[in-house]
Amino acid sequence: MSERPAATWTTRHVHAALATALAAVLAVTGCAPEPEAEPPPPSTGTSPPNTLARVDVGDALTVTAAVDQVVDERALVVRDVDLADRSLLVLTRQSVEATPPQLLSVEGTVVRFSYRRLAARHHLTDPAAYRTFEGQKALVASQVTVWR
Numbered sequence: 001m002s003e004r005p006a007a008t009w010t011t012r013h014v015h016a017a018l019a020t021a022l023a024a025v026l027a028v029t030g031c032a033p034e035p036e037a038e039p040p041p042p043s044t045g046t047s048p049p050n051t052l053a054r055v056d057v058g059d060a061l062t063v064t065a066a067v068d069q070v071v072d073e074r075a076l077v078v079r080d081v082d083l084a085d086r087s088l089l090v091l092t093r094q095s096v097e098a099t100p101p102q103l104l105s106v107e108g109t110v111v112r113f114s115y116r117r118l119a120a121r122h123h124l125t126d127p128a129a130y131r132t133f134e135g136q137k138a139l140v141a142s143q144v145t146v147w148r
Helices: 006-031 115-122 127-133
Strands: 060-072 075-079 087-091 103-112 137-147
Touching (some): 060 087
Parallel strands (some): 087 137
Antiparallel strands (some): 075 087, 103 137
């Protein structure tokens, strides 16, 4: 009769124990329910989302907003809660017949406003009327729809 060395029995027992433990882990984790996704944390901001904060200079943008002020024949300010400071300077290629508080839809390109750079092209008059917009994002309109 031949006896097996004690190390063989120990190795066999270790292998059996590991296989049993692995089977138990797989059985428990394989049968566990899927973890549920946690809801996103509540927003800590108190202001509404800002459309202009999400776009860069050169991006196309379409906004629908109320006319707040007609600055020049080809420049007006629109107001909406989804805009930075609730207003946006809109520069048009031709005059737009709209008065406050008419609703407009404007499609165009976002630019960084510079009176010196844009005055001639858009026939802007009084530089003082544009000081608050200097360096801010503005919209150069390619299409304007006045809702009557």
